[in-house]
Amino acid sequence: MKIAVTRLAGKEGRDVARCAAFGHACYSIHPLRSEIREDVVAAFADATxxxxxxxxxxxxxxxxxxxxxxxxxxxxxxxxxxxxARELTQCSIACETLPGFYSRDFVPYLGEWIKGKKIGLPRADVPNAPLIDAIAKAGGIPREFRCYRLVPTNESLDLHPAEAVLFTSAMSYTSAVWTPRPDLLVMAIGEITADAMRCGGTFPTIVGDGSLEGTLTALNEYCGRTRIIR
Structure with missing residues (x-):
């Protein structure tokens, strides 16, 4: 199956290889672009x-x-x-990886250790009050640095060659300019994205676990049940 995957331009990474491992092809579509805030990036690096x-x-x-x-x-x-984690280890930075794919997993992962700890959060310029509140409630001290903006491209997404479309974030869906088709399989990378899509009147057939691999696993299970894999 040929899948259109929402990504920031130039940030597709290993999507093609990862999709191929599950028997699918993919290409990127870009409802959003990033604008790096160099002053904030420099401030975070200096503070670190x-x-x-x-x-x-x-x-x-x-x-x-x-x-x-x-x-x-x-x-x-x-x-x-x-x-x-791959981006960090490529620069020889040792890191731990959350067992889940949502920021809500962060505080439970740290447990009691978080009390009194100063937590650096280099993020997009998008609110995440649940994360900030969870850290503070657990006794941590959140310090948020909004290092980049996400800006809608306002370009109509090219879905003509696609058999499926995968929205990889809530904002990629809410910012997307696209035309649904009856034959287009619509997917959400996880429940948060799926909730945003349902609120917008789009009901995804496939909902992943927050990861590309988890979504592709769910897709293959669906294809196996319906016998439409191509």
């Missing part, structure tokens, strides 16, 4: 080198890619998933 954080939580691969080459001294590092 001064030892101002007890832990850094990378909630996506992009801030890891931006910051990893700039960090000389690092505290405890947590990555939200294997692709984020």
């Amino acid at each position: 080198d001064r030892g101002e954080f007890d832990c850094i939580f990378f909630t996506s691969a992009l801030p890891a890619k931006i910051l990893a080459p700039r960090l000389e001294k690092t505290p405890r590092i947590i990555a939200i998933g294997p692709e984020t």
Whole structure:
């Protein structure tokens, strides 16, 4: 099956190889683009080198890619998933990887250790009040640095060659300019994205676990049941 995957331009990573491993082809579509805030990136790197954080939580691969080459001294590092961890380890930064794929898994993962700890959060300029509140409620001290903006491209997505479309975030769906088709299989990478899609009147047939691999596994299970795999 040929899958259109929403990604930031230039941030497709290993999508083609990962889809091929599950028997599918893919290409990227771009409802959003990133604008790096260099002053915030520099401020975060300086604060890290001064030892101002007890832990850094990378909630996506992009801030890891931006910051990893700039960090000389690092505290405890947590990555939200294997692709984020990959960006860090490529720059010889040791990290732990959350067992789940959602930022809500961060505080339970740290447990009692988080009390009194200063947590660095290099993120997109998108609110995540549940994460900030959870850290504070657990006794941690969140320090958020919004290192980049996500800007809608306002371009109509090219879905003509696609048999399926995968929305990889809630914002990629809400920012998308696209035309649904009866024969187009619609997928959400996880429940948060799926909830945003349902609120917008789109009901995904496939909902993953928050990861590309989990979504492809769910797709193959669906294809096996319906015998439509191509």
